[in-house]
Amino acid sequence: MASPKLSVIIPVHNESENIAPLCARLLPVLNRITSLWEVIFVDDGSRDDTLARIRTVNHDEPRIGAVSLSRNFGKEIAIAAGLDHARGDAVVIMDADLQHPPEMIETFVERWKEGNLMVYGQRTDRSDETRVKRGFAHLFYRLFARFGEIPLPEGAGDFRLIDQRGVEVLRSLGEKARFSKGLYAWIGFKSTGVPFVVEERLHGTTKWSFRKLFRFAFDGMAAFSTVPLRIWTYLGFLISFMSIATAVYFLVRTLLFGTDLPGFPSLIVSVMFFSGIQLMSLGIIGEYVGRIFAEVKRRPLYVVQERLGGAAEVSSSLVQDDPRLRRA
Template identity: 55%
Template sequence: MTQYLPEISIVVPGYNEARNLRPLVGRLIPVMEDLGAPFEVVFVDDGSRDETLEILRELNAFDPRICAISFSRNFGKEIAIAAGLDQARGAAVVIMDADLQHPPEVIPQLVEKWRDGYKNIYGERLDRATDPRLRVALTRVFYRIIDHFGDVALPEGAGDFRLLDRQAVDALLQMREKARFNKGLFAWIGFKTIGVPFTVEERAFGVSTFNFTRLARFALDGLMSFSSIPLKMWAYAGILISGFALAMAAWFFVKTMILGVDVPGYASLIVSIAFFSGVQLLSLGVLGEYIARIFAEVKGRPLYLVAERIGGEKAKS
């Protein structure tokens, strides 16, 4: 029997997306069939607690071009994307969300750019009128910070929705770090890159698992993964604080020894101790964050554990 080799792989990570799977497949399969290229759809079940796994089994039985891997627990979207890339066999790999916010109808535009010779084609998100203004503003600030202080420049509006050539995918597969920031990794690998504008659709069913706290943590991961500025800024802060302390010491000396004015010691001493203690603890916290990441890497644990495979071939790792 001839082995089915896809030209295009669609990687779809998801967590508790049972209600979105059938609508997604109902739109995705016709789009891919119209392209006329052999394809596969690789779902990554990120330890879902709803009926996601059961529906994936049904979809695979209905269409063997649909395959899936299911994690032993929730490892997070960044790891799920890495697992999908491990599993994908296509010469081109499209990454998209399961909640239909990434419209399948944009995929032909990504493929067209790929056939034109581009190897890293990202969906360029256009802001919607319904997007919270605070979130849009904070996102833009984050991009500015990364561009200014980071090791890579992130295209504004770029997210996970993209097409990667096999050469780009193989480059990503060499990077097995645990604290992953895929947007940064996509930019770091380089290759011939272009954006395709698209409008993010409303989530079909359910609610996003991302909240402000998780988004803040995600931003911190990005900053610490691709910039050493959190460490450097404490060196700069140390210089400033030392200069301030020397200036205050000089002022107290002049006031006491030359002007003959007594300087009350207790209040200023307590404030100074509290201030410098806070600065030291905060700087130690930043240092501890980096050390924790180093510790996670040197333990050498796998990125993820697979509880079940549905169709397809065994993942590379």
């Protein structure tokens, strides 16, 4: 524990301008902690010269390696690929844009030595985000805490340290629609948070549009809750009760005042309303069926195009041990 072997996983997608500045800040931190470290960049189908710049730093520092995926599989899958190739007694996951300060890794390691098997960075300030984005983020955490299988610490993301025991459990989870935040909480183990302030992005722009964030939030809710399915059951009971109450109302009105001419607009509105309800419920069911379809196909999580540095050295043993990598 005094000199742990540390792995740092950094998923990258079109981050060529950030590679050199990140290494300039990260490597001194790692050298202060231990000489037994490795950095694994996971190139998630970058279209720029990200991989070429990683090769350059690998030439100067062999402890920096890379796993290049054959296409863009998404950040969640890239993290899974990095975990599969990490060899350290502890694994740190961080972004390449320097919004996750590398100096925090020293604090992570200190908390790990105290007996915490997972140490996560917990952002304390969202002033850089719009009010709408902050509101939706807060709403998501509240809904997940209310309806999800397990609570999520608000402000915790992928920036964290995970003990090798936790990494082994995460490697065994081969689900395709991955929501890493939920998986980190689901595996349990003793955890603690370390507050930090998100720094300005050094180069480039964020890859997370509002549409992608909404999709990501829905994936998380669907992966750890069946509430979206149950909502339509409750809504069906409510609409049925309202229809019975409406029928009783018209029956009494007809007996007391006679029959009046029914309105065509109200009929059209009713048909369109209930048609929309049915289509929405079928859409939610379709989302869950689609996830089942993706799981039963048993395709590998990712396909590796090239391995560089330490990742290449361990690739043969990983392929023998992990059936997912054997298929990849």
